[in-house]
Amino acid sequence: MAHEIKVLIVDDSAVVRQVLAAILSKDPQIRVIAAAADPILAQEKMLAEWPDVIVLDVEMPRMDGITFLKKIMAERPTPVVICSTLTEKGAETTMQALAAGAVSYVTKPKLGLKDFLSESSAELIRSVKQAAQSRPKQFGRAVSATTSPSALASATLTVAHVDKPAPLGALARTTDKVIAIGTSTGGTQALEVILTALPRVSVGIVIVQHMPEKFTALFANRLNTLCEIEVREARHGDRVMPGRALIAPGGLHMRLTRSGAYYQVEVLDGPPVNRHKPSVDVLFKSVAQVAGRNALGIIMTGMGDDGARGLRDMHDAGANTIGQDEASCVVYGMPREAVKLEAVDVELPLDRIAAEMIRFYQKG
Numbered sequence: 612m613a614h615e616i617k618v619l620i621v622d623d624s625a626v627v628r629q630v631l632a633a634i635l636s637k638d639p640q641i642r643v644i645a646a647a648a649d650p651i652l653a654q655e656k657m658l659a660e661w662p663d664v665i666v667l668d669v670e671m672p673r674m675d676g677i678t679f680l681k682k683i684m685a686e687r688p689t690p691v692v693i694c695s696t697l698t699e700k701g702a703e704t705t706m707q708a709l710a711a712g713a714v715s716y717v718t719k720p721k722l723g724l725k726d727f728l729s730e731s732s733a734e735l736i737r738s739v740k741q742a743a744q745s746r747p748k749q750f751g752r753a754v755s756a757t758t759s760p761s762a763l764a765s766a767t768l769t770v771a772h773v774d775k776p777a778p779l780g781a782l783a784r785t786t787d788k789v790i791a792i793g794t795s796t797g798g799t800q801a802l803e804v805i806l807t808a809l810p811r812v813s814v815g816i817v818i819v820q821h822m823p824e825k826f827t828a829l830f831a832n833r834l835n836t837l838c839e840i841e842v843r844e845a846r847h848g849d850r851v852m853p854g855r856a857l858i859a860p861g862g863l864h865m866r867l868t869r870s871g872a873y874y875q876v877e878v879l880d881g882p883p884v885n886r887h888k889p890s891v892d893v894l895f896k897s898v899a900q901v902a903g904r905n906a907l908g909i910i911m912t913g914m915g916d917d918g919a920r921g922l923r924d925m926h927d928a929g930a931n932t933i934g935q936d937e938a939s940c941v942v943y944g945m946p947r948e949a950v951k952l953e954a955v956d957v958e959l960p961l962d963r964i965a966a967e968m969i970r971f972y973q974k975g
Contacts (some may be wrong), residue, residue, distance in 0.1 A: 612748040616743045619662035620646040621653045621679070622694065623671045627719065631666060631694065634732040641739060648672075650679035657824045664742045665691045666735075666887045667713070669704045674860075677707050684712035690742035694735075702825045706833060708798040714745045714941055718823070741914045745796060745942045748782070788852055788905050789867065789874050790814045790968055793891030795821040795913025797941025801961055803834060806856060808965035811839040814907070814972040815851035817867060817876060817898070819858075821913065824862035832857045847878040853972075859889035866897035874902065885917040891945070895921025904929030907971045909964060910955070912940040916948035923954035933967060934958045 617642055620631050628646040635641045644660050647653035649671045665683070669676035676693070683689055693708045693716040705716050715738045774946065794801060798820045806816075822830060826843050834842040834856075845857035847863055851874035859865035864884070866877045877897075884890035891910070895918055898906050908925040910918050912935055926932045934946035934955035937960070949955050959967060 615639075616641045617644045617660065617663045617738060618642065618666060618739060619644060619653060619656065620666045621648075621671070621676070622646075622650050622666075622668040624668075627668070627694075631735070631966065634735050635666075635739060637732070638736050638740075641736065649683075650674040650676070653679070661687070664739050665689055666689050666694050666739065667708075668719075669693060669695050669708055677704070677711055680708055680711045684747065685947070688712065688747045690714050690745050690747055692717060692742050703829050706799070706826060706829045708799060710803065711832070712800070714742050714747055714796055741796065741942070744914070744968075746940075748797070748800070748939075748941055750832065756843075778926065779898050781823045783932050787872060787874060787899065787902075788814045788907070788911065788972065790816045790820045790907045790971065791894055791902075792816065792911065793895060793913075793918035793921070794908045794911035794943065795887075795891075795917070795942070795945060796916050797912035799830060800941075801935070801939075802869050803837065804961055805965040805968065806834055806838050806840065806842060809838065809840050809968065812923065813840060813969060814858035815853055816840075816872060817845070817851060817865065817894060818856060819859045819889045819894045819918075820887070821864065821891075821917070822861045824860065827861040828859055828868050834858075845876050845878055847876070849876050850874070851876060859894065862888055864893045866893060867901045868897070869901050880948050885915065887915075887917050891918030892921040894933050896924050899924035899928040902928075902930070908931040909935075909968075910949045911961075911964075912936040912942055913945035914942045915944055918945050919948035919952050919954060922949045923952045924975075926954045926956070931971060932956045933964060936960050936962065967968060 620628050632643045635643050638864050647657040651673050667676050691713040693705050693713045695705045696719050717735050717738050831844040840854050842856045844860050849857055859862050864879045868875050868877050884893050895923050908922050908930050910922050922932055932955050936958040937943040939960040
C-alpha cells in the first residue's frame, strides 16, 4: 500500500487519544490528521480534511459513536474501526456498530494502556490498513423469501488435524444437504442480508465469521431475532438440520462431522489456521470430506485468503461453490483468492446469494 492513510481518532479519553496516536504514528504509511473528544468536534475537523479511516469509540458525550457512525454511513461512507472494551456491554455495542457499517474493531483495555501500546499496536495498525482497503456499504434489510416473515469439546485441533479426514459415521452415504459459509470483514452485514431472506424451512447452515469470543454469541442472538430460521452460536455436538444456522464460536474452530445420516458439528480448540480461530479453511475442508457433492460452499467479503483452499477442496469433492462478487464486497479478498484457485463455480452479487441457497435446497 503506497499511499498515505489519513486517520481521525475519536475518543473522549485524552490518554487513549494520545496512546492511539502514538501507535499509529509509528507507521510511515499512516498519518493521524486529527483527534477529537466527541463526534461533534470530530465533524468540525472532518470539514477541514476528510479522513481515509476513522478510529471510533462508542461511548462518548454529546453524541454516541453509533449515532455518529450511522450519520457518516448515510452521508459519506468511510471506513470505521471501532475501538471498544471487550466487556459484555462493550461487545453488544460493538455488534451494533458492525451492523451499522463499521468494518472492523480492536479491543481497548479498561486498564493497562502501556501494555496495549506494546502488545496490540500491530493489531491496530493492521486493522487501520485493512480498513483503508475496504469499501464500506450500507445494506438494507433483505426481503424475506417466505410469504411472511456451552458445553465445548475437550478435544484439541492440531494443524495436522485440519487435513485429516473427518469420521463418516455409520453410513457411507447420505442425501442430507448442508450449506457452509465463510466470511470476515463486512460479513456481519452480508450475513444479515442473506439469512434474513431465507424461509423458515431451508438447508442446514454452518458459518465461520471471523470474530473473537463473546462477540459470536451476541451476533448469533441478534440474527436470531431478525431471521425466520433459527440462528445460534454452535455447541459441540449440535445437529445441523433444516431451518438452523450454526455460527462457529469465537476463539474456537468448528468442523462438520456425521453421525449416521445426520450432520453434526465439532467445536474444537487448537492453534489459529491462516491466523484465524475460527478458520474458514478448517470448516470447509471438513465439509468437503463429510458432505462432498451434497454441500454448497459460499465464500464472502473478507480480507486475506482463509477459506480459499478449503473451498477448492469442496469444489474438487463435487460441491457447488459460490463467491460473492467484487462489486458487492466490502473487501474483495477471500473471494478473489478462491477465484484464483479456480474454486468458485459462479460469482454472484450479495442480493442474489439467498435465492441460490433456496434453489439448492429445493432441487433434487
